[in-house]
Amino acid sequence: MRRTVLKSLLATAILSATAGLPAARAADKEIVIGGSIPMSGVFAFAGIGIHAGIQDYVKMVNAAGGIAGHTLRYVPEDSAYKVDQSVAAFKKITSQNKVNFYYGDSTAFSKTINPELDRAGSMIMSGASFATELNDPKKYPYQFVAGPDYTQQFGILLRYIAQQKPGAKVAFVHSDTEFGRDPIETSRGVAKALGLDVAIEIMTPPGAVDVSTEIAKLRRARPDFTIFHGYILGPIPEFIGQARQMGLDTQFMGTFWTMDNSTVMQMGELAEGFMGVMPYNYYYDQSAPAPMLDKIRAMRPEYQNVPYIQGFLSAMLYAESARRTLAAGKEMSAANLKAALNSIENFDTGGLIGVPVTLRGNTIPVGRIYRADTKARRMVPASDWIVLE
Amino acid sequence: MRIGTARSSYRHDEALFDSRTQHAWLAILAVALIGFPFLADEYWLYLACLVAINIASTTGLNILTGYTGLVSLGQAAFMGIGAYTVAALEQKLGAPVLLNLLAGGFVAMLGGLVVGLPSLRVKGLYLAIATIAASVVLHFVFANWHAVTGGHAGITLVPAEILGLSFDTSFRLYWLFVPITILMVAGAANLFRTRIGRAFIAIRDRDISAEVLGIPLLRYKLLSFGLSSFYAGVAGGMWAYFFRVVTPESFPLILSIFFLAAVIVGGMGTILGAILGAVFMTMVPEALKLVVGWLPLSADATLILSPVRTIVFGVLIVGFLVFEPLGLQEIWRRIRRFFHLWPFRA
Structure with missing residues (x-):
């Protein structure tokens, strides 16, 4: 028994040691969305929906040919809704991938990781937090909230x-x-x-x-x-x-x-x-034409919760920001991506939100x-x- | 008695590490610790810093719970005192980093001395409950003393800076945290070779007998609480510089349970136990994530395996408690013992 335990420990140690090797990825024609997603823990009910929402939108965009020749790649990690694990996931994903967009799981994470975003200058972030504090473009220049604070x-x-x-x-x-x-x-x-x-x-x-x-x-x-x-x-x-x-x-x-x-x-x-x-239409809403909700219902016939819609919309806004940046022939830096995001006015979300949306400050106040x-x-x-x- | 360790002088007798083999391994460890930041990526450096902070705090709790036998569930709250002290000093006075960390330790120590007072009357589960009560009070103070703590929004810190060098990456923080943690661990290891440390052990083994032997319980129990809280305060200060945001929700009760579990899983009452316990509790969830990541599974399967991973972590802890009640350090001791007589006896 003891030898078995020792062998298991040794195996884990070797596996852990080799995991530090950077993953070789073809990063040139990829837009990477990273995410500290609470797939377990107290916030898992939301995390599971958010994960599915981002995943579905990425699939949908890639199936339609991507964005200007770029494919979207979604790299999630479970954060268990703990700040230290969320930051660990961020460090892991960003050190192994050239991340353009990131989804954070909490207000505490958004505040903690903000200096890293400023320092990196290569990605913008949204997340599960609707905290009022985040609606300050000076303090949080590379973050936004996919809805009203x-x-x-x-x-x-x-x-x-x-x-x-x-x-x-x-x-x-x-x-x-x-x-x-x-x-x-x-x-x-x-x-x-x-x-x-x-x-x-x-x-x-x-x-x-x-x-x-x-x-x-x-x-x-x-x-x-x-x-x-x-x-x-x-x-x-x-x-x-x-x-x-x-x-x-x-x-x-x-x-x-x-x-x-x-x-x-x-x-x-x-x-x-x-x-x-x-801020969003519910999954089952059919009171007005909503092509995106129709697609979601076709992909997932069972009810999807509002965190799903929030994750889906976040991915849609990431994609729109990337689309506008690439169309302008600009580099995919945080400053350019955020400027492209801020240029969004009267944007049609395909019925996820019942009216065309405009980003004001760091939020969509609707x-x-x-x-x-x-x-x-x-x-x-x-x-x-x-x-x- | 190990082969080749005959002690021929008092100096040799007093040495913390007394054999050539130990010196060789220490040298290898030192080279590994120095070389690690140059080989590891940001993720592994982040984890190394987190492990260093957790080792410092677990070692502190081990002084109190493992060596003195006083169960505490207030370690996270004491870390909070240290973190807030450092954050407030940094934000309001811009005081030097090392001074802030020391101040964080001392203020937490004062908190520990106050919280330790009930230990003179109660012990075991009763003391654990008393420390939980203290945590609740401290949480209230963190949340409501707006002038100092910033209330629920907390305090945001600028990066630590020493001689104009900004410690804003895990690489740089590694060079700050790891030496501090080594100093703290070495301090704890030496503590138990002194009268004070031996008095703690005597209190743990039988406090009434210890008093009969002339050990003043009031002084030594409070000293143990104070030292433990000092360690927690410094660890909390490092935590503040690491995450750079301190809020009342940064130090929940579950974090105290985390440290207590680290002490138990590592092996109570041993320095190595605290180190191994902190490494285990910090790294196993990440190692399990890596293992799940290597499996050829779809993203949906990863989603399903997330709660399974949590269960496996729990089962591993229970497994260690059942099959190795003396903790991880006992496994390490057995490995060492095997090699003490090797190759003469396997």
Whole structure:
């Protein structure tokens, strides 16, 4: 037994040692998309979708002949949603490939890797983070967000609320994390500017179960609308369940990471009427012509979650940036790729987003309000597309 | 007693490494450590730096848990103190790197002395819970003391700089972190040849007997906490210079469990155990990724194998605990013992 263990260890050591040899790749006619993708760990539900989305778009482009004679190559590594492993994946992929685009898995990773991106000057990055901080082209010149940042998501919700009920009372319920606190401070000002009254702000531990004290506070404040942020699901069902028992009449709303169809439907009957902001069309949406969604449905007949759409759109924006850079006869440097990305105006995403999109700063400030229909088990549109200026 | 190590002088008797074979291997190790950065790519250098940081912190925890017998789940929080101290000093004062790292160690040491106070009353699982409570308190401080810690957004650092040389790549950081870690490990190895280190071991083996022998428990338990936290603080400082972003979420409880697992898997109460444990815990997930990467599989299969890899990592840890409860260092000792008598007995 001991000898077997020793042999296994020796084999692992030899394998590990030889792995440092750089992989010989034909890099001349390739556009490489690297990715620290959370395929395992707490964020795997999103990572698996993101991975599939990028993979499918790359396949689609290559099947159509690539981009100006270049093929796309996608090089993912599992990050397990841990910063040290995400950075390790980045170092591994970038040291063995000439990477042009990179997908990061978290806000912490985006912040950590930013100096490396600036230093390398050869690639641009987007990722799973919608952090407001990333929407600063001076501080994060080579990053972008494939959608609205969290403050803009709140802005879209608040604009909708102001249209529906001018002067409404609003409650912000958020987790005590960087993610949860992200849009709160700036959104107070946005609400005030729209003539809304932020009646109460409640902060809870992420995933808190006992919310009875918070519900009592919410009941006293009697908000017309309650916006959750900084959670995936828990403690939203607990809030809604207890609020309904107490007869609290408030419209509950959520932001991107809560708004996947499968996540909302996990709430069961409590989901009925739940609303929120979503920057993309859902997989099943057929209310308007959407050739790209048709292709996705043809490739994958089963439901694909919103992280899939986000990954797919990210890859589409990488490809468009590369296409514009190559068409201008420029070198594929980070500065040129980002400039090409910033030149995107009224871009047709093939129905992934219901309106033509324009990149402003580092984000695409667009979204639509959806409402949960538990009988149909689907999120259905409750507003038109809202574009922030 | 090994062949050819008859000690003929007090100097020889006191030496940390006493045989020619050991000296030869040390020389080979030194050459390997010096040559490695020139041969390895950025990925392997990154991992080498990460391993160096983790060895420093695991060695610190080994002083406390492995040698003194005080179980702590606060190592990550102490690393956090060190990281924030370094980040704040760097950002606000622009103080020299080595001074920042020392300050990080000392501030973490002060934190360790406070957190160590309950160890006089409780031990075992009770002490572990007390250290978890301290971690929660420290996390709250990191998240809410905005003036110093920058709140939830944390602090972003500029690269470490010594004599105008910016340590902005893993290659350069390697030359900073590896010598510091070697110094710390050598310090720990020597500690257990002194009165203080032997007092720690006596407390671990039976604290009441140790007190009867004249070892003041208050002083030595707090000293053990302080030293352990100092190591964590310096490791946290290196971590801050390495990742250059420090947030409250950088040092979660799971990281403390990681270090405790490294101490146990490597072998509690041995210097080599802490090193091997830190290397194992850091490198095995990456090695498993490499193995999966070499298999002729599609990208979809990689996706399926990701959770399998996590399971294999868990099974490996459990396997070591069951089949080699004395840890990786025991395997190493057996290999050495085999060669001590080689070729006379195999």
